Amino acid sequence: MTRTTYTCDGCGTQLDNEKDIQKSTGTIRPDWQCRTCGTTVPSVVAERISHQKQNATE
Numbered sequence: 001m002t003r004t005t006y007t008c009d010g011c012g013t014q015l016d017n018e019k020d021i022q023k024s025t026g027t028i029r030p031d032w033q034c035r036t037c038g039t040t041v042p043s044v045v046a047e048r049i050s051h052q053k054q055n056a057t058e
Contacts, residue, residue: 004048010039018050 005016013036015021021041024031032046033039041049 003052004045006041006045006049008034008037008039008041010034011037013037015041015049017052021046021049023050 003016005014007014011034013020013034015034020035021032022035023046024033029043032041032043032050034041
């Protein structure tokens, strides 16, 4: 399976593991943000990234 990566629209950081994103709580559907700058990450992409292991190889 291919690793999911996403380039943050705010700061340009490549997000590819669960430590790069953070979930904001208190909403029905969780919102995900870039841990570096706080820019919102699309939920579908963030969910995929959140389930990836940090050092997984293909």
